[in-house]
Amino acid sequence: MAQLFHPAANTVARVMVLCAFTGPIVALLVGSAITRSSFNTNVGVPLAQPVPFSHEHHAVELGIDCRYCHTDVERSPNPGLPSSEICMSCHSQIWTDSPLLKPVRDSYRENKPLVWNQVNWVPRFVYFPHDIHVARGISCNNCHGPIQKMMITYKGKAFFMVFCLNCHRQPEKFLAPPQFVWQLYQDIQRYGDRVDPTGKDGLTPREYALAEGKYYENQGADLVEGERLKKEYHIHTVQITNCSVCHH
Ligand code: HEC
Ligand code: HEC
Ligand code: HEC
Ligand code: HEC
Ligand code: HEC
Incomplete structure (x- = not known):
């Protein structure tokens, strides 16, 4: 009897069956890769600003405390951006005629705020307060990446819901103790990227990881301390994973 199907048809059928199964998976993977790629979230992409302000320069090389410019970060939900007056506290004396600083001088003289482009944000239906996180020793770098290395500020992390929940489920x-937030930058300034596991003459492993913008989860003594702090602050994961905490 003549063959009903050419042997090659078998291969074609197999490929078609395979495609039917993998097609949706591939589409999903491509879809989530697109939403998670820097194309969508702009993670790691420096954002052009009216003045090329460098955190590397000001926060580490000059050692200016974050709170000098982001004055409300410990006290209010919103850290705030510095007024031109704050810049002029130095730049009325240093680099006074740098063309790069002209927008700052103009804004100061005309008493019109300089408009910076926003790098980080969450959608309007999400509530994010800074003060409580900073008071719980969560490093700025945990959420903003290696800010002290940025010549031009970029987004360090994508604020997908799972990013917040991952910490809220296992804080x-x-x-860390609240002073850790500031200690990190003082130690980076002092030690550069020298590491000393005891933290006496270099960065601790936790500081090093955060300085590099890596994702660090407490281990060993840090974890024991983390568990103690969780009790001390009466943090209940059931409470902070409740939808209404972040979605009022
Ligand atoms: C001398 C002032 C100054 C100091 C000190 C400073 N910043 Fe900033 N920061 C700015 C200015 C100006 C901007 C807005 C322009 C930009 O995004 O680079 C900014 C922007 C930011 C942003 C992004 C804001 C957004 O639009 O989402 C983060 C995050 C940030 N700073 C964190 C820090 C941290 C952490 C420190 C301490 C290590 C620090 N800053 C120290 C002036 C400062
Ligand atoms: C505590 C003092 C201080 C403050 C506050 C400060 N700066 Fe500076 N800034 C400096 C110094 C010092 C330099 C230059 C040093 C060098 O080049 O080595 C500098 C350099 C700069 C430069 C580079 C200028 C050039 O021509 O290369 C820019 C741009 C700048 N600052 C922007 C700002 C802005 C914007 C603010 C406010 C958000 C600000 N600075 C606040 C001290 C300060
Ligand atoms: C737990 C995560 C987290 C930590 C820790 C954190 N931030 Fe943020 N930060 C965010 C998120 C999320 C936003 C966007 C907020 C929004 O859209 O309302 C943001 C926005 C900002 C902005 C922009 C505000 C504006 O008005 O444009 C600045 C500046 C900033 N953070 C500075 C800091 C500094 C300085 C620290 C450390 C002292 C810090 N952040 C710690 C998550 C964090
Ligand atoms: C690295 C850890 C960490 C990350 C990341 C984090 N949080 Fe939190 N958050 C905490 C801790 C710890 C608390 C509980 C503080 C307490 O109650 O003492 C908290 C509390 C809160 C609260 C409750 C504040 C209050 O007044 O009770 C809100 C709202 C919140 N977080 C929103 C967010 C959002 C939105 C994100 C993501 C953009 C986020 N958090 C990311 C650690 C984190
Ligand atoms: C710790 C803070 C936090 C908690 C708790 C939280 N969310 Fe969210 N949620 C977020 C953030 C941040 C986003 C924005 C994500 C983005 O922009 O991609 C979000 C986005 C969403 C969205 C929009 C779709 C999406 O995934 O982006 C929905 C729907 C949502 N949340 C539902 C919930 C529900 C239901 C719960 C309770 C089971 C919950 N959320 C608990 C922070 C939180």
Whole structure:
């Protein structure tokens, strides 16, 4: 009897069956890769600003405390951006005629705020307060990446819901004493990227990871401390994973 199908048809059928199964998976993977790529979230992409302000220069090389410019970061939900007056506290004396600083001088003289382009944001239906996170020792770098290395500021992390929840489900892996937030930058300034696991003459492994913008989960003594702090602050994961905490 003549063959009903050419042997090659078998291969074609197999490929078609395979495509039917993998097609949706591939589409999903491509879809989530697109939403998660820097194309969509702009993670790691320096954002052009009216003045090329460098955190590397000001926060580490000159050692200016974050709170000098982001004055409300410990006290209010919103850290705020510095007024031109704050810049002029130095730039009325240093680099006074740099063309790069002209927008700052103009804004100061005309008493019109300089409009910076916003790098980080969450959608309007999400509530994010800074003060409580900073008071719990969560490093700025945990959420903003290696800010002290940025010549031009870029977004360090994508604020997908799972990013917030991952910490809210197990905060002990991230908690630290409040002063740790500021200690990190003082130590980076002092030690550069020299590491000393004891932290006596270099960065601790936790500081090093955060300085590099890596994702660090407390281990060893840090984790023991994290668990203690969680109890001390009466943090209940059931409470902070409740939808209404972030979506009022
Ligand atoms: C001398 C002033 C100054 C200091 C000190 C400073 N910043 Fe900034 N920061 C700015 C200015 C101006 C902007 C807005 C322009 C930009 O995005 O670069 C900014 C922007 C930011 C942003 C992005 C804001 C957005 O639009 O989402 C983050 C995050 C940030 N700073 C964190 C820090 C941290 C952390 C420190 C301490 C290590 C720090 N800053 C120290 C002036 C400062
Ligand atoms: C505590 C003092 C201080 C403050 C506050 C400060 N700066 Fe500076 N800034 C400096 C110094 C010092 C330099 C230059 C040093 C060098 O080049 O080595 C500098 C350099 C700069 C430069 C580079 C200028 C050039 O021509 O290369 C820019 C741009 C700048 N600052 C922007 C700002 C802005 C914007 C603010 C406010 C958000 C600000 N600075 C606040 C001290 C300060
Ligand atoms: C737990 C995560 C987290 C930590 C820790 C954190 N931030 Fe933020 N930051 C965010 C998010 C999320 C936004 C966007 C907020 C919004 O859209 O309302 C933001 C926005 C900002 C902005 C922009 C505000 C504006 O008005 O444009 C600045 C400046 C900033 N953060 C500075 C800091 C500094 C300085 C620290 C450390 C002292 C810090 N952040 C710690 C998550 C964090
Ligand atoms: C690295 C850890 C960490 C990350 C990341 C984080 N949080 Fe939190 N957040 C905490 C901790 C810890 C608390 C509980 C503080 C307490 O109650 O003492 C908290 C509390 C809160 C609260 C409750 C504040 C209050 O007044 O009770 C809100 C709202 C919140 N976080 C929103 C967010 C959002 C939105 C994100 C993501 C953009 C986020 N958090 C990311 C650690 C984190
Ligand atoms: C710790 C803070 C936090 C908690 C708790 C939280 N969310 Fe969200 N949620 C977010 C953030 C941040 C986004 C924005 C994500 C983005 O821009 O991609 C978001 C986005 C969403 C969205 C929009 C779709 C999406 O995924 O972007 C929905 C729907 C949503 N949340 C529902 C919920 C529900 C239901 C719960 C409770 C089971 C919940 N959320 C708990 C922070 C939170």
